[in-house]
């Protein structure tokens with residue numbers, strides 16, 4: 001049986017009304033104010049918020065995730081690395097030594113661009129993906145790659161500008177794009193990643209509609225949530241198309257070193273130092289708790305990023321950066337990545353094995369790295385409306401709608417295999433299958449309730465569980 005359901009969405013998807021209108025002065029809240037609602041009893045400052053803050057709403061599935069964190073629930077929802085797999089005692093001792101010997105620096109403010117020693121070490125890491133021409137000066141250390149996304153969007157995107165992103169795309173990036181009032185145009189992907197012809201069509205269509213395309217946001221390796229990897233041949237074509245049309249590429253690559261069966265493909269940035277801004281992170285290959293990521297950018301862009309970062313956080317945490325530098329210098333970080341890869345491969349196998357056994361009516365791709373399996377539900381099922389039942393049955397996942405700007409994706413769900421043990425994964429999939437199968441029975445009896453849904457709220461403010 002083939003289980004390749006890599007998504008194929010229309011080349012350009014209509015943006016939702018709230019997001020499509022270029023930065024409506026305030027969106028829903030502004031109209032409430034215009035209608036005379038200058039405040040509410042719950043929030044007297046309602047009428048004072050900036051337009052962009054009115055677009056910020058918590059995802060309605062957030063509350064469910066509070067329940068999903070209970071120990072009796074098998075959470076296949078969060079993209080949390082399995083930190084228990086780290087040598088915590090060794091790391092703990094190293095951190096203790098660090099504070100005892102270099103505490104006056106570690107606990108002080110630092111440079112806005114980030115610690116130079118760490119920036120040098122970061123170059124050793126990206127060399128594993130073919131980036132060998134970068135200089136420590138090209139690197140900006142950020143508070144996770146999430147801050148990198150925020151900074152890049154802040155310096156490039158005006159309200160109404162178009163950002164191109166895969167369909168589906170990372171929920172946290174969509175939240176950033178929305179908060180800067182960008183208009184996201186989804187570009188389909190398939191088993192080989194982003195479809196180059198569709199990318200070119202999207203650029204041409206947006207331009208001929210008079211829109212400004214600011215950048216392509218892409219996750220080339222072990223995509224979140226689709227699990228696919230951009231083929232080498234397509235990397236060249238995506239670079240060529242973006243170069244020809246003058247479109248900057250934002251390459252977001254937190255999972256690139258977590259391949260199960262092969263060495264990493266060269267990064268897009270390895271082929272182009274002018275047209276690509278590269279985002280990296282220690283979150284998935286080491287630990288997200290330090291909140292350290294980085295951006296590698298062309299010189300002029302890098303200057304703006306540093307200024308933007310200084311204005312929001314002054315400087316990234318010295319203590320975190322130095323702890324990571326110590327880890328890289330004193331622990332076998334390559335061996336740790338290898339151990340993570342083996343552990344995640346075993347969990348991936350547990351998940352796809354359990355899906356084959358318990359849920360043959362669904363289909364899915366088999367990722368060869370990363371954290372995620374993207375599952376297409378049997379016809380007529382709606383992953384979002386099914387979620388409360390799943391949580392009642394003590395299993396959680398993220399509905400596909402979270403990964404689209406425009407409410408598509410109800411027929412998909414993202415399952416993460418990174419955190420639960422293989423036994424828990426098998427148990428979680430078994431519970432999930434019983435929910436899906438009884439939902440499918442209901443649909444057969446009473447017809448579909450999977451209506452197209454244009455409520456994009458899931459992508460607004462994801463909880464860390466959605467990462």
Ligand SMILES: Cc1ncc(COP(=O)(O)O)c(C=O)c1O
Pocket residue numbers: 079143144145146147170172219224252254280281282283288292293466467
């Ligand atoms: C594709 C992608 N980009 C960025 C991030 C943010 O990671 P960080 O912890 O470095 O902020 C995540 C986290 O899940 C992710 O999946």
